[in-house]
Amino acid sequence: MNTHTSPGFVENVRMSGEFKKSAIFALSGLILCGGLYTTVATLAGLGVFPEQARGSLIYQDNELRGSTLIAQPFTGDTYFHSRPSSVAHLPTDTGGSNLAPSNPELRAIARQLSQSVSAREGVALADIPVDMISMSGSGVDPHISEQAAALQIPRIARARGLAQENIAALVAQHTATPSFGVLGQSRVNVLTLNLALDNQ
């Protein structure tokens, strides 16, 4: 029952009379946005950029070793270590510490991280780059800073019996600079760098 005030115009409606229209409209929306859009967008990405669409995966001898975008845990002395993670670098459980700068628990964790990096690399606390004692937002940050990579070179050179210059050259190959010189930060991809070390 519509109250017509002029042709092609309703001042008020009864909600019960509009229910069917509204329900069909909602279903059309589900088909258009949830069905068609998701399918077209996903298939277009898969068709145009197949590598990236499948997750930038790294294969070696037909074996899947990981993704260039997702960090892996490294504990051995022969490897560069990833940033600390509050989720043990598990891609199924990504997340940050969610601890505030005023939280004593965060300070306790940072102190422990700092002391273990100091002992492992044989450097003073004041020489540790801040990204090595802070937990990333995702818990699977695939990068470390150039300083964090430089810090680890002597240990890896010793453990592998390689010259430091060789490792530094390899680090440079796996370092990305800011896009167009201004966007983002210089960064070293830990997983691809470690794979390259193993393949030397």
Added chain:
Amino acid sequence: MLEISIILGLAVLLAWPLGHYMTSVYSARPHWGDVVFSPVERVIYKVTGINPDQGMGWKAYAKSLVLFNLVLGVIAFAVLKFQHLLPMNPDNIGPLSWDLALHTAVSFLTNTNQQHYSGQAQLTYLSQGVLIVTLQFLTPAIGLAACVAILRGMVGGLNSETAKEGEARNLGNFYTDVIRGTLRVLIPLALLLALLLTSQGVPSTFSGAAMATPVDAQAGLEVQEIPRGPVSAMVAIKQLGTNGGGFFGPNSSNPYENPTPISNMLQTISLILVPIAIVFMAGRLIGRKSLSTLAFTVMATFSVTMVAASVYSERQENAALAGLSAAGPNMEGKEVRFGTDPSALWATLTTQTSNGSVNSMHDSLNPMAGLVTRAGMLINSTWGGIGSGFINFIVYLWIAIFIAGLMIGRTPELFGRKVETKEIKALGMLIVLPAMVILGLTAITVAFPALTGNSNPGFHAVSQVFYEYTSAFANNGSGFEGLNDDSPWWNVTAVVALILGRYLPILLPLAIAGWMASKRETKAKENAIKLSGATFCVTVIAVILIINFLSFLPSAVIGPIGEGLEIASGNAFVE
């Protein structure tokens, strides 16, 4: 600094033509895009029985909006509660509890995307890829439709030429406005962005998780399970539609949602693109360009000031890490590929716009940036949520007109229509509502510490609770995520804040616009307050500041301000 300037500059540059395009979309002028879009629209009008040429008065418009939301809400709740019985569930994921299903349904229905469930682990592909993506398109389109209807009302409705004083006015057709916004604005933008994001590495596949053999076999991980999915399709509309609900738990800090500085730039621009375009559209749509100039000046002033404050904040060291490493900025909860500047920029813009997606963890922000993020949500009209943000700005504008009118002894009127007692009563409700809901719920919850589930002690614990309700009421969706928030208490009380924060701030202004539209238009233009003048611009800024300071300054003192002082005094860590 250069990076931030480039991102903000590009956003404004792209929003300008988009605003023009959206003006033509909502004034239904012929456009070359009609060739593509009109046939699809005709099919939808045919199956639904909608007459696109039938205009609606504000009551009809409001009721259609409420009914459509009810229908969508029932569908959403049913799908989430019974997802284990529905198709597209290869991982045999179970149903959500009733309170979590209710919270999730309402959260996405209100364009909030506050998530108390944990990402891909608790939702099926049907819930995530079909239901939620649909709501991420339709809810911004609904907000935009309401905004356009209110704008039409402010100048007397589409039938202002023929209608007499006191007669109902035509504010447009709700269904037409929703479908045009979805089909002609959001879907094309999202398709383009999804493809650009995939080029940077955002997965775009229907395949399940990949199983990798880790490189360091000694590190304790035998197989690395890497979840993938149709990520880029969801991330695109999550960013463009002021939605914020991501595919993975940590949102756009996860490298699969935001892999490179370029994808980060694209997503940051997308946070504010449509909200800025709405500012450019608003004045053109009703032939009052001074409205756009005023809104842009006020919003840009707030936006840039707050960005500067949070960028400064995050360049400072994190007190908990001080002295334990070389001096450096606050990298806790942030990603190396971005660094602190783009993270602080994102945190500020995502809370100004009611988007709520994150590329760093807000719980670990330094106190000043924590203060900026909640201020953005409380003001809620610095660009703001799609449609709803500009509606909030109109509310501030009406209040400013009223106050300015009283101060100089003129009848307060906007575009020739008087703001009178009835309107002021409704505006008064809108002023006290946020304080009542947010402070009320925070007070109750903090009084019962067993309810909160905090991850942090002290001042920050109060901040976590306040942030959660502010985020719900502002329909933002970001969080101080350390909160253990999947409990019946959190779910139900957040639903109250979500509903009050979404529908009253849309429906009351719609009613006000409807009432004002029917009034006689004063022709004496020389007496009107000029929107374009610097004096009135400062008045609007002052009104926004005063309302929010009065309501929320005390709560900031026992939150981030207290936390900042505690850190500065050296009392945070007794060692």
